[in-house]
Amino acid sequence: MPTSNRINFTKETIEAIAPPEKGRVTYHDTNKKASGLQLRVTSTGTKTFCVFRRMNGGNPDRVTLGRFPLMTLEQARKQAALISASIANGDNPAEVKRAHKAEPTFGELFDEYIERHAKPNKRTWEEDVQRFNQYLKKPLASKKIKAVDRNSLSTLHGDITNAGHPTVANRVLALVSSVFGWAINAGRADANPASGLRRNREKSRDRFLQGDEIPRFFTALAAEENPTIRDYFLLSLLTGMRRSNVLSMEWKDIHLARAEWRIERTKNGEAMTVPLPPEAIRVLEERKTKKKDSDKFVFPGTGKKGHLVEPKSGWERVLSRANLSNLRIHDLRRTLGSWQAKTGSSLVIIGKTLGHKNVATTQIYARLDSDPIRESVNKAVEAIMQAATTPISSSTDIADNFSSKS
Template sequence: MDNKINFTKIIIDALPTPSPGKRDTYHDKETSGLQLRVTSSGIKTFSVYRRIKGGDPERITLGRYPDMKIEQARREALRIAFEISDGKNPAEVKRGKKAELTFADLFCEYLERHSKPSKRTWREDESKYKTYLEESLGRKKLSIIDRRDIALIHSSITKAGHDITANRVLALVSSIFGWAISAGLWEFNPAIGIKRNKEKSRDRFIQGDELPRFFEAVAKEENEAIRDYVLMSLLTGARRSNVLSMRWQDINFNRAEWRIEETKNGTPQTVALSPEALEILQNRKPSDNAIFVFPGSGKAGHLMEPKKGWKRILESAGIENLRIHDLRRTLGSWQAKTGASMAIIGKSLNHKNQNTTAIYARLDLDPVRDSVNKATSAMLTAAGLKKSAGTVRIRRSKGGDFGK
């Protein structure tokens, strides 16, 4: 069955499915040589059917509809027609197409050759790819990926209410293609020119009137690892990934310190541990030779994803719009409330700021420790757990309430 039709989305979507074992072929009225073949299983594939001077006709498969858009197929058909008119063999063109990388192939190269060797956040790259890019781009050849494809992904993530995530995914795509160009694997970056969403600096932290409900909800959390992880995140102000991968060998109980050899900004950090943080660690300390403070059953060996537990805590506390990263900001905010300087706060949270790095380097840990302890005391007082000086037991007791 050979028909000439105008390739439009409405017409192609309405094409009938051939009977079992049959295949229908349609020719585009607009672009010479461009075909659409429809199988009995409903698969629709674009191809170019052209004759070489003095030879037999050649069929060159372009891609499946709707992964390949109509305009993409037309552009590709025109490109192939030009190459044939220039004396090139379409069989060689076809072999070149088969050898061309898909986006999945390119991401694998990027992950192994660039992301893993040079980025501590390579797992985040992998997660973004699997969540937002694998299904929509993974099987596509690089030559059919254009700016509209990337813009559509960015737009769909944005419409789902994740403006910042959309920007991060766009940045990842741009980084992948940028690296591919530098590595000689590709020639252009289709992510360039796409407008990013405006981002507002987030200033959310746990307010004084929220602290009683927050600590009460943490106390009710049945999962001890999640409960202690949340408390340690709040009391140390350390980054999420560092707390998750906290190791016993890096904790010095005598000096009340936790040494993080490498943080997100590439520098080491010594975290001053408050008496309350030390109590949590003492109670968690195992009798065996455990490696991680928060062990997990996964490949990494430590707790990986606390989102479900975090959601339970927020729902129990009746608190909205609070993220785990906001615990880090909470400690810094309460340090500021208790009179700490920006330099003290910056060193305790390991901020990387060229204007203050030299000041951080000159700071002794003692004033940082004093600031962390004051902030911890202020938070516990605001939560109604502390009325005077002294350490407060903030882990859940057998009775289910916080002990004094």
């Protein structure tokens, strides 16, 4: 064991240093090529290289390099030389390292984004959390935000795309861009590495229930053994509202006498009053007769949200019974808009019905009817129900069929 704290560091001399009985002892390298290199040894036997130098401001400071033997003596001396050169150039490596340590990781930044921005402003914030957990947590969460660069994001986007999910890849990139956009405004980041990155071209989806598919769909719904799931699909079709809104529908927002449903905040951040067609009223009235006093939601659930979560297995059962393919739950929303166009409603009416913020979003329905006229959503629902009830005599019969099985 060395008799002095000032020794010429070698692998052998460092290995020979015994830990002190308590506290910490600092040893100084006498090698002239490694000015300021130190080794701090604790009572537990930990040996850590560091550099202790007077900075340009006149005050001495210490920069930790790494632990021996994971960091070799040669590596420590090279790092010490680089730090000396950095000081000569007017930098303060200790300040740089402290700033880096204080810099948040992308995971920490995302948590801030969710708590301070998404939860207060986005009904779909839980979808952001799901995307983060599925696609961003593993590759990015532990990275400092300045280490999240365009190259790493481009690679991630490509990996998700090559896995067969080009649209999801775009959504993930958009989420990263939103996080950094918020961070810049909040003074937490200086730049948005996702800005301007090339996205995949997306083909607008125009799948909806055709006339010959509707009877099969309603027959499959009638056979669904879970009335909550069945009614959720039916009201999604009859109202044309987004899945998240229908899933979280609350009784306090339903006004049966006025045939209205008030949504306080839609996806675009605005409130909306949804007209309820008679068929939707029937379903709601029947559900209300069987609701518990404690039921807050129209579609109660047993999870922490308190309401039904998207019933993927139930949807698969319905599609299987109806012999339907390439149909998503969101396509029920598109079905109402499509049948509005087929029965003569204008794009303005369709857009207002579905809560679109701009007409461009509604242009997809223009392909379905070249000469739309202004009509109400009830006309479209009536046409859907007439198609569904063939050869049943009236839409009332089919609605009563559904209500009787609740």
